[in-house]
Structure formats: C-alpha cells, structure tokens
Amino acid sequence: MTLVIGALTIGLILSVLALGIYISFRIFDFPDITAEGSITLGAAVAATLLVSGVNPFVATTAAFFAGSAAGALTGVLHTKFKINGLLSGILVMTALYSVNLHVMGKSNVPLLSSLTLGNYAENAAQLLGMTDESLRLGGWEVSVRDLSILVGVFGAIAATAFALDRFFRTHLGTAMRATGDNPQMIRALGVDVSAMMILGLAVANGLVAVSGALLAQYQGFADVQMGIGMLVWGLASVIIGEALVGVRSLGLAIVGTVMGSVLFRLLVAMALRWGLDPNDLKLITAVFVFGALVLPTVLSKLRARTPQVAHA
Amino acid sequence: MLELRRISKTFNPGTINEVRSLQELSLSIEDGSFVTVIGTNGSGKSTLLNAVAGGFFVDAGSIHLGGRDVTRWPEHRRAAFIGRVFQNPFSGTAPTMSIAENLSLAARRGRPRGFGPALGAGWMRELQERVRVLNMGLESRLANAIGTLSGGERQALTLLMATWLRPELLLLDEHTAALDPKSGDKVIRVSEEIIARDKLTALMVTHSMSQAATLGDRLIMMHRGRIIYDVRGAEKRRVRPAELLARFEELRRGEQLDETAADMLKRTYI
Numbered sequence: 001m002t003l004v005i006g007a008l009t010i011g012l013i014l015s016v017l018a019l020g021i022y023i024s025f026r027i028f029d030f031p032d033i034t035a036e037g038s039i040t041l042g043a044a045v046a047a048t049l050l051v052s053g054v055n056p057f058v059a060t061t062a063a064f065f066a067g068s069a070a071g072a073l074t075g076v077l078h079t080k081f082k083i084n085g086l087l088s089g090i091l092v093m094t095a096l097y098s099v100n101l102h103v104m105g106k107s108n109v110p111l112l113s114s115l116t117l118g119n120y121a122e123n124a125a126q127l128l129g130m131t132d133e134s135l136r137l138g139g140w141e142v143s144v145r146d147l148s149i150l151v152g153v154f155g156a157i158a159a160t161a162f163a164l165d166r167f168f169r170t171h172l173g174t175a176m177r178a179t180g181d182n183p184q185m186i187r188a189l190g191v192d193v194s195a196m197m198i199l200g201l202a203v204a205n206g207l208v209a210v211s212g213a214l215l216a217q218y219q220g221f222a223d224v225q226m227g228i229g230m231l232v233w234g235l236a237s238v239i240i241g242e243a244l245v246g247v248r249s250l251g252l253a254i255v256g257t258v259m260g261s262v263l264f265r266l267l268v269a270m271a272l273r274w275g276l277d278p279n280d281l282k283l284i285t286a287v288f289v290f291g292a293l294v295l296p297t298v299l300s301k302l303r304a305r306t307p308q309v310a311h312a
Numbered sequence: 313m314l315e316l317r318r319i320s321k322t323f324n325p326g327t328i329n330e331v332r333s334l335q336e337l338s339l340s341i342e343d344g345s346f347v348t349v350i351g352t353n354g355s356g357k358s359t360l361l362n363a364v365a366g367g368f369f370v371d372a373g374s375i376h377l378g379g380r381d382v383t384r385w386p387e388h389r390r391a392a393f394i395g396r397v398f399q400n401p402f403s404g405t406a407p408t409m410s411i412a413e414n415l416s417l418a419a420r421r422g423r424p425r426g427f428g429p430a431l432g433a434g435w436m437r438e439l440q441e442r443v444r445v446l447n448m449g450l451e452s453r454l455a456n457a458i459g460t461l462s463g464g465e466r467q468a469l470t471l472l473m474a475t476w477l478r479p480e481l482l483l484l485d486e487h488t489a490a491l492d493p494k495s496g497d498k499v500i501r502v503s504e505e506i507i508a509r510d511k512l513t514a515l516m517v518t519h520s521m522s523q524a525a526t527l528g529d530r531l532i533m534m535h536r537g538r539i540i541y542d543v544r545g546a547e548k549r550r551v552r553p554a555e556l557l558a559r560f561e562e563l564r565r566g567e568q569l570d571e572t573a574a575d576m577l578k579r580t581y582i
Contacts, residue, residue, distance in 0.1 A: 172426060175420075182406045187387050188391055
C-alpha cells in the first residue's frame with residue numbers, strides 16, 4: 001500500500017511537469033527540452049532556499065519564477081534570434097546544468113532536516129485529529145504522513161489544473177491557444193506572436209520547475225541529474241492522457257494529462273516491483289513514446305490499405 | 313484613408329531569383345472607397361496587400377493609414393486598424409477552437425487581452441445575433457470546432473471576424489479563389505453587404521474579371537509591380553469583363569514582343 005501511495009504521489013507531482021509539457025508540446029507544437037533543465041532548476045532553487053530556512057511556499061513560488069525565466073529565455077532565443085526550437089531548448093538546458101550546480105553549490109542537496117510542504121500536510125492532518133502514526137484503510141496499514149501528503153498534493157494539483165483550464169478560457173489564454181493553432185490568423189488579429197510564445201514557454205517551464213520543487217521536497221533531496229529523460233516522461237503522460245480521455249476539449253485534455261501521469265507512474269512502479277531493471281526504464285519510456293507517435297499513422301495506413309486488398 | 317508613397321519591394325535582391333514585386337508604386341484610397349485589384353500572375357497584387365498589412369517592410373517609400381505613418385509598424389500593430397481575409401480558407405481561423413472562441417478573438421483585435429473570460433454570457437447572445445446575419449445556420453453551431461466547417465463557411469466567418477470591430481481598412485486577398493462557385497458567390501454577396509452596411513474602405517484582390525468589373529467603385533490593374541490602369545466613378549461603372557480581358561491579352565502580346573525584341577538586341581549587340 002505504501003508503494004501505491006508513493007506511486008500516486010509521485011505521479012501527481014510529475015503531472016505538473018506533464019501539464020507544462022502539454023502547454024509547450026500540444027498548444028505550441030514546440031518540443032521544449034528546456035524542461036529537463038528547468039525541473040532541476042526548480043528543485044535546486046527550492047532546496048537551496050529550504051536549507052537556508054525559507055518558508056516552503058515561498059521557496060516553491062521562487063522555483064516557479066526561476067523556471068519561467070528559463071522558459072522565457074528559450075522563447076527569446078527561438079523567436080527573437082530565430083534559432084531552431086529544439087536547439088534553443090538544448091542551449092538553455094545545457095546552460096542550466098552549470099546554473100543548477102552554482103545554485104546548489106554541489107551536485108546534491110539533502111533536505112532531511114528542513115521544513116517542507118510535507119510538514120504542512122502532516123500538521124494539517126494532526127489538526128484534523130489524526131494524531132496516530134498510522135491508520136487502517138480497507139485492511140491496510142497506512143502511514144498518516146504519506147496519506148496526508150498524497151491528499152495535499154492532490155489538492156494542489158486539482159487547483160493547478162483548474163486554474164490552467166480557466167486561464168486558457170480567458171482572452172489572453174485563448175489568444176495563446178490560437179497562437180499555436182494558427183499564428184498567421186492571430187497576428188492578423190493584432191497579437192504579437194513572439195511575445196505570446198515567450199509567455200507560453202515561461203508558464204510551461206514555471207510549472208515544470210514547480211514539479212521539480214515538489215519532487216525535491218517529497219523525495220528529500222535535489223540532484224543535478226534529476227532532469228534527465230523528463231521531457232519524454234512528460235510526453236508519455238500527455239499521450240497516455242489523450243488515449244484515456246480523447247482530445248475533444250481542453251478541460252478533458254488537462255484532466256487526461258494528470259491522469260496519464262499518475263497511471264504511467266503506477267505502471268512503472270508495478271513493472272519495477274515485478275523485477276524490471278530500473279536501468280531499462282528510460283529506454284522503455286522512449287520506445288513507448290516512439291510507438292505512440294507513429295502508431296496513428298501506421299494504423300491509418302493499414303486502414304487505407306484494407307479495402308484495396310479486399311478488391312484484389 | 314490609405315496612402316502609399318512610391319513603395320518598392322524586391323525579393324531575393326542580387327540573386328538569380330530576384331523579383332521586383334513593387335516598383336515605386338503610389339496609390340491613395342479615400343475613406344469609404346471599395347477598390348478591386350486585378351493583374352497578371354506575379355504582377356504584385358498580393359504583394360501590395362501584404363505590404364499594406366505589414367507581412368514585410370518595404371525597401372523604399374512610405375505607407376500611411378488614417379494619417380499615421382505605419383511604414384515601420386509590425387504586422388500585429390497595424391492589425392488594430394486593418395481587417396484581413398486570406399485566399400486560403402485555412403489561414404483565417406484557428407481550426408481546433410470553436411466558432412465562438414474564434415469570434416471572441418476577433419472581437420479584441422488590436423485591444424489588450426486580459427484575464428476576463430473569453431466567452432461571457434452576454435457575449436454569447438451578441439454572437440448569435442451577428443452570426444445570424446450570414447444566414448448559414450452557424451448560430452446554432454457556435455460550440456463546434458472551426459475545423460469541421462466547409463471552406464465557404466470558414467471564409468464567411470473570417471470575413472465576419474475581420475469586420476467585427478470596424479476596420480479602417482479591409483483587405484481581401486482573392487478570398488473566393490479557393491472556393492467552389494456557389495460558396496464563392498455567397499461569400500462575395502456577404503462581403504458586399506458588410507462593406508456597404510458599415511461603409512468600409514476596402515481593397516480587394518481578385519482573379520475574376522467579372523468580380524473586378526461589377527464590384528466596388530474603383531478598379532486598379534497591376535503589371536510588373538506598377539499600376540497601369542486606374543478607373544473610378546462613372547468610368548468604372550462602364551467597365552465590362554470582356555474589356556479587361558482584352559487589356560490582359562494586350563499585355564501578354566506586349567510581353568512577348570519584349571522578349572523577342574530583347575533577343576534581337578542580344579543577337580545584334582552581344
């Protein structure tokens with residue numbers, strides 16, 4: 001049960017990353033690899049601030065703005081300096097590796113004795129009268145700390161998803177969506193496409209950095225390597241989400257992305273428990289995303305061929 | 313009032329693909345005037361529209377709109393005063409967004425876009441009323457994605473979007489060329505209605521001689537980046553499509569003569 005709660009919590013935390021990837025990849029059709037640097041940046045900024053005793057909410061908010069700055073920089077490289085999108089992201093990601101080391105001062109910052117958002121969740125549980133170490137839930141012994149963190153994370157992610165859905169229905173948010181959908185049209189309607197893209201990437205990487213900040217607080221450390229493979233992880237979540245709920249509406253896509261992230265983490269936890277070599281995890285994730293990207297075209301080709309075969 | 317003062321634009325200068333699309337072209341269009349533009353392929357008529365809209369900056373000359381010098385304004389800034397319908401029905405609308413969302417984007421053309429909801433309650437009622445004007449039954453499908461509509465429906469909506477806020481200038485770039493004749497006629501009728509109703513200043517590029525002859529109060533013919541024929545008022549009303557075709561034929565013959573003459577000169581002097 002601890003395993004399931006752990007997988008759910010990490011899945012929810014990484015769903016903030018997935019929402020960021022959804023914005024860059026689905027709304028702007030921009031494979032933004034900055035995410036791999038900005039998730040670590042978020043973790044590094046939050047961890048460093050927490051170690052020096054800053055309030056966890058302030059530290060997490062600071063992570064958002066640090067990530068936003070990184071995303072905005074990628075946007076500027078791409079729109080103002082006309083550098084290929086993927087390359088802009090790679091440049092910023094590479095630069096962030098050094099930045100992250102400077103922020104942390106070393107390659108790993110432990111948070112074992114620092115106050116984190118997890119402590120707030122625990123305190124809230126105690127205020128609600130759950131003073132025991134653990135409680136019984138459907139026959140399983142569950143740690144109150146783990147459960148309260150899960151509930152807290154769920155609440156935060158639900159609020160984030162709701163806010164994002166609202167945002168994309170405002171005048172600014174619809175203009176942002178239209179920028180990805182048809183830049184020529186939205187320019188003719190008076191929107192500065194470059195500014196919109198910079199803003200969108202800033203929001204996306206801000207979310208990714210928050211995900212890093214939450215992850216660092218949950219697992220108790222920030223590590224300079226923690227971003228590797230995160231873009232593909234986020235893509236997998238987005239794609240699973242689309243398979244789960246379809247792409248009919250924006251709200252569904254957002255909920256689907258969160259569900260995709262959680263489901264993917266659960267599947268991974270199960271596979272690891274059944275003896276999957278953790279070293280193979282990124283390989284399998286990459287193969288999975290590859291499959292999900294090519295499958296629709298392969299399927300439609302097969303479908304197009306079938307009638308001809310029948311006639312022959 | 314639109315005023316173009318000796319504008320020039322050369323694409324790929326200094327290369328083998330050099331094209332002088334606009335050559336010291338001057339033109340002024342009074343408020344409320346509806347101008348049709350025709351010309352041979354590559355005559356620069358679409359380039360002219362793009363220069364006005366701000367798709368690129370001109371190499372020389374200046375562009376004035378309503379007394380403002382907009383020569384160096386980027387496209388999105390000029391958009392506050394210019395409504396635009398493109399040739400390709402896919403260009404003017406965001407396909408994955410709903411009809412209502414597309415129209416609400418148009419309703420803030422050139423205005424700040426904040427955190428207010430794009431689809432407020434009062435707005436939806438106004439929307440239905442104005443979409444009904446198109447007479448296409450779209451008012452009952454406002455929540456549908458634009459991508460599910462036909463080309464004609466999309467062009468009619470783009471037209472509605474371009475004129476939702478009264479533009480100082482409406483640019484129509486062969487906006488019926490990609491449509492079947494029936495939807496093309498429909499879109500032209502709607503264009504005429506809206507331009508007449510709102511007394512808009514419009515510049516319409518067309519490939520159809522009959523549209524050029526029957527629509528608007530002024531006609532311009534372009535050739536090789538210059539205006540070679542410009543009629544208005546009573547004279548414009550007398551123009552017949554056959555006459556325009558004859559002029560095109562004349563141009564073509566002149567062109568051929570040019571080439572043979574050039575050849576002859578080459579043979580003689582080189």
